[in-house]
Amino acid sequence: MSPVNLSYDDIAEQQADLMRLLLPHLCAPLPDRQFILGVLPPPPPAEAVRVVTGPSPQAPAEDLTMWEIPLRTDLDSEDLLGGDEVLGLVRALHTGTQIFSSSRLSTLMGMRLVLVDPAHATPAAPDATTTILRTLTQPWTEDQPDPRLRGYLRQADLLRLYLDRENDPTVIAADVRPAGAVTALLAALDSLLTEPGKDPGNDDPHCTRLLDLTSW
Secondary structure: OOOOOOOHHHHHHHHHHHHHHHHHHOOOOOOOOOEEEEEEOOOOOOOEEEEEEEOOOOOOHHHOEEEEEEOOOOOOOOOOOOHHHHHHHHHHHOOOOOOOOHHHEEEEOOEEEEEOOHHHOOOOOOOHHHHHHHHHHOOOOOOOOOOEEEEEEEEOOEEEEEEEEOOEEEEEEEEEOOOOOHHHHHHHHHHHOOOOOEOOHHHOOOOOEEEEOOOO
16 A cells, blocks of 8 residues: 655644644653653654744753654554654653664754654653643634744744745744744734745754844
């Protein structure tokens, strides 16, 4: 049986859904006192999500780890990993000592990049309390907002947002300061995404354009 081919729109939608599902765990520590600092959308055609973990947003890039997790464990299936499954893998990767072959290790944006093989990682059991509270307190709708949040990365006093637009899954990144005029920025974000910005080049392959909105 040949692998099932998924469109980039399918992958982009799943990445955006995972973004929403993982947000409640933004400040919850992992088993080894590390934190989820980012959820990044790898450039196409990768069928994956990248989760950045580290001791704090102020930590230098070399102290952070970027885990690339495939969204499919079976290429013959259309089923994609959900938020609880991805979180379970991240928690498992931070439990005990993990050894990875050199072929799965590299460096990206100054961080250690690890290509995770789900076949050799057993997801930790989901947090039942979080699942129950999320189900009761977060109404879920199929329609995503526009612009749509595909990922984020916290570093020091900056927050990088990865967004796309309706009917266009091309990722645009925007650097903002959470301590700035957040309300006004979010209200103007839709129009700001039309600004030319700059090509991030090899510094950040997760977007095609980078906007500096730190002055807001």
